Amino acid sequence: MKNKTGERYCLGIESTADDFSVGISTFDGNILANIIDAYVPPEGGIHPREAARHHSEVAGNVLERAFDKSGIKSKDLSVIAFSQGPGLGPCLRTGATVGRALASYLDIPLVGVNHCVAHIEIGKLTTGVKNPVTLYVSGGNTMVAAYDSGRYRVFGETLDIALGNCLDVFAREAGLRQKLGMPFGAVVEKLASSGKQLIRLPFTVKGMDLSLSGLLTAAVTLLAKEEYKLEDLCYSLQETAFSMVAEVTERAVAHTGKKEVLLTGGVAANKRLQSMIRAIAEEHDAKFDVVPGEYAVDNGAMVAWTGVLAFKHGLVTPIEKSYVRLRWRLEEVEVPWMQ
Amino acid sequence: MKKGAEANLYLADWHGRKVIMKKRLPKKYRQPALDWQIRTYRTIHEPQLMHEAKKAGVPTPTLFLIDDKKATIIMQYIEGKQVKQLLSEVSKSERQRLCRQIGRLIGKLHRSGLIHGDLTTSNMILRSDGNIFFVDFGLGEKTAELEARGVDLHLMKRALQSTHFQFAKDCFESVAKGYADVLGVEAAKNVLDKIREIEKRGRYVAERKGSE
16 A cells, blocks of 8 residues: 555564563664553563553554554555564564454565564664674573574573563562653663672573573572671673673674674663673674664664564465464574575 | 683693693683683683593593682693584595594583583594594583484584584484494484474574474
8 A cells, every 4th residue: 555655565563471562664664653561560570461551552543643653644554563473472462463463454465573573673673784693682681693594593581581671570679660651671780780798609501592581580599698798789680690691692793703793672771781892892893883762772663673674575474374383483584585 | 722711721831741721811802700600610611621521532632630719620632623614624434434433522521411512623622542522512511302403413513514514414424423422312302302492493494393
C-alpha cells in the first residue's frame, strides 16, 4: 500500500517483558514514532501475567499516540512487525495478538521479529556502525554477539541470570526503591559512585561465557551481614560484574578483529560500564558507540525497523506461523540484509 | 604476537631458546585492586595447572620462568598449527580423528581433577610429531566436581558451535567419544547429561522447562 507521496511505512510492536511499545519507521529508516509505556510493579519483579494485563490495557492508547506522533494513518502502513521472541510468554502473546489483529484488519503482511536482532539493528541505524561486536545487557539478556556467515553469532553470554536482573535483585534485597524515571540500575549506579572500598566478590568467567548468580548470592549474603557500607557493596558489585562482561567483550573483539563495538540494552545507560567498554574499544583500535537511551531499552522502533529489513528481503510471517517463540535464540535467525 | 582479552603474548628469545612471554598487563578499564587480584591469581595458578596437566599426560609447554610481581610467564614456544585453522582444512576423517584425540586429552585432564576453563580450538596446537598441546590455562581450576567438568566440556561445544558451526555437531560427537575412551562410557554419560542440564539452565533453550 502506498500513500500519495509514495513513502512506505512499517509499524512495530514490542512487548517481550515489562515494556509495551509501538514504533513507526519509514522504509528508509526514518523513525517517526517510538512510544514506550513501561509496567512498574508495585513491588518485587515483573510478574508476567500482571505485565501482560498492563500491556493489553495500554495497547490502544499507545497505538493511538504512535499514529498521532507520526502523522500517518493506519491505511498508510505497508507492513506490521512484532516481537515474536524471546521473552515472557503472556507479554509476547499480547503483542502478537495486537499485531495479528492489525495485519488482518488492514490486510497487510505480518513480520515476526527476533527481539535481540532488533536491538542490534536499531543500534546500527541510530549510531551508524556497520558490523560491530555488540554487547547487549538488559534485565533479561546478557550477550556478546557479532555477525558471521549469514547470522549474528553469540560469542559469549550469561550461563544463568542477566546483568540487569543481577543489579535489580540486589537493589530490591537492599530495600532500595525504584523511582519514576530512575530504574534500579540507576539507583545502584548512584550509590556505587560514592563507594570506595573494593570488597572481594566471586569473579566468574568461564571461557567465553560468564556466570552472575554466584556473584549475586555473595553480594546479598554480605548485605545481610551488615558489615559493609551499601555504597561499597554497590561499587564492588558493579566493578566485578562489569569487569566480567568487559572481559568477555574484549575477547570477542580480539577474536573477531572487528573494528566497531556497540553497547546496548537497558544497562547500557550506566556510565561506568560505558567507560569500561570504551576503554576496550580504544585498546583494540575500534570505534565505540552506545545506543541512545530511547533505542537501547526495549522499544517498538527497533521492531519496526527490523521489520522493514526483513520485509525488504521477502521475509514475512503467515498468521498461522506467528506463534510466539519464548526461547528464540539469536543464532537461529538468518539476517540476509547483512550480506 | 597476540593481543588477547586476558593477556598479551610475545615471541621472544630467552637464552637462545624460542619462547613465549605471556604478560598480563593492567587493564585500564578495571578497578586497580580488582585488576591486580585477577592478574596475580591467574599468573600463579596457570603454571601450576600446566604442570599438573603434563603429569596427567596432556602435553603443555615447558615453563621457564614465573614472575608474579610482573604478572609474566615465560614458556616454551610450540612449533605447530592451531587446531582452529586445521579443522577447516583437513578431511572429515582426519577431523574426527583430531577431535577424538582432543576428547581423550580432556578426559585425561578431568580424570586428574583438572579443569581447563577455556577449551577452544585456538588453545590447542598440533605439533608435527602428532602431539596436541593445550595452552592457556588462565581460567582453569583444580576440582573433580561434575558441574565443573560439565561446564568445561560445554565450553568446548560452544566454541565449536561459534567457530566451526558447519561441522560442530560431528566434531563434538568425536570429542565425546574420545572423552569416553578415557573416563569410561558411564562417567562420560554423566558429564554429557550434565551438559544438557547446563544448557537448559541457560537462556532461550527450547527444551527448558519443557514449555512451549
